[in-house]
Amino acid sequence: MDLRQIWTLYRHEIRSALRERSILLTSIILPVVMYPTLLWVGFTGFYFLEGQAEAMSTRIGVTSVPEVHEPLVDSLAANPRIEILEWTDDERAAAAEIVRGRMEALLEPMPPRDAGEALDGNRTIRILYTEVREGSRSARARIEDVTNAHGADWITEIRRDLGVSDTVWADYAVVMSDQASAEDVTRFLLAMIVPLLTLIMVALAAFYPAIDATAGERERGTWETLMTVAAPRSTVATAKYLYVATFGAVGGLLNLAALALSIRWILSPMTNGVGEELSQGGVPLSAIPVILAGTALLGLFVAAGMLVFAVFARDFKEGQSMITPFYIVILMPALFLQSPNLEFTTGLAAVPIVNVALLLRGAILGDIPFLSGLVTLISMGMAVIAAVALAQFVMRREEVLLGSGQGGLWNFLTRTLRQGRNGS
């Protein structure tokens, strides 16, 4: 095979493709702007919701509160977003207001149980609210926090008055310990998103080039011109294959690069601003070569698969309908991956596509079993070789070259099989 000829043909395909608007859009622009767009939508949505919440003050009704507990109402009222209503009507009227959303909750101290027996002001406080509305739920949580804090202060004061020291009183307490750092959270999110999006992007980026390289030549009438140039068929096919694989892999990589550049801004609303401290979304540096190799393998496989289907098409439309089933089938494994418990076993590592998706996930989580990684490489390598061999076989056939055979790949395979059986 003449490398210079492959290079000539390859450059020729790439040059034309880069001047084709639909290819440029799906293979280059879309992968690049995908994340910034998500980011923009996310931010806009976030600020929109926040703005909405800010514009609306929470109205909380309060019935007569004993004097000792007045600080409770004060601390609620200290929040500028809370509006306190003196509630004088009965409970039923309050409930109606809450249902309609005109009031979020009602704070109501119950009457003392048995006068004289309890401490002064020791009351049960009842909160009326509804689970149905978000506003009401958060008002309830807010009141609960404030009342608990206030109750604890109140008890501490009484305890001190009674002369019980802090040491004697060694309380029962709940201490929070945040086990997942922002890095862990982002890494987990990335592990769920990246394999899926990479797969989608590689497939999408290879889609139009695969049709362009085959059906596109027929539709433009350049197929026969190309068949009469002094390059072997295998050279022409190789150049086309490399062209489609390049676009697939580049689409996937551009998508990842765009993700790497925008990750902290994307995640900052989610991680409470901690995202800004994350350099690469918590992804270990060792993951990068694995991700690059995985994306390249995907490009090589998807390109060969798509060419095998598209080569039977006579025009762009036929090409689209012939590739689409393959496109859907290779995206299926991504559905599996939505289960974070799925383990990267050696068995799964033998399944093409699924294994690369799991490999990418493992790389991000910093956990790739050696054997699974190896099996993935071997299995994908074999799948690529098989797909390329099939593509070469199909493209050597005269009726396929001329576009005079009927139907797509299945039709061709069954016909070839039948002829083979009759022949022997």
Next chain:
Amino acid sequence: MTDPFVETRNLTKTFYEESRGEVRAVDSVDLTCRSGEILGLLGANGAGKTTTLRMLSTVLRPTSGEAWVMGHEVRKDPERVRENLGFYSASTALYPKITARETLRFFAQVNRFPRERIEARIEELIDRFGIGDFANSRVEKLSSGMKQKVSIARTVAHDPPVLIFDEPTVALDVLNAIELRQIIGRLRDEGKAILFSTHIMSEAEQLCDRIAIIHQGRILAVGTLDELRKSTGHHYLEEIFVHFARVRDPSEAEVESLRRDRP
């Protein structure tokens, strides 16, 4: 005499089609074409012109028989065959997204024209075919007359000794067709061996040095116009063509009359 640039021997192609069964598109064709000669392939629709020329240009594989281009056999050495020929037909379009100049460079490179002479060759072609004004425009922006010029230039970009034109004038207006025939004539004068197919009698008469009449896949006669006139006693090519086609494919009435003539 020198060896012919193109030669076929018993060249045959059968297609298999579900609806029609086996179709013998080209049947035992023997042809030769020498340097400085235009061989016309004259035949009606479906006669087998395109199939013959596609076998010569190695787009199709012969079912049996042999064909040589500059001494290279089409099945044994298809790349060398293609290196030595330029193929032009109404269905060999140009790439729309690249410029005229890029088109010429691509075809010169891919057909292995000596690298160091490619740029000079491109300028020569641009000059010769009057492409200068639009050499840097994308092909999609050109008029069909301009495209035709670029198309011929790309056919001869690697300066092949053999040229094949399959009904090249079929989609052209009168003036463009005349211009194309003049160009083909000049290429012959430079010593190219040219195969030219057509179903237009006047075109074959004007342009071709020798004419091969092809009908239902078979060559019925080959010769100069004068030779064909002598052997048939007809003057016009149309009559000559009908004469041969009848002998090969007699109508019902003629069969009947032949039967009656018999004693």
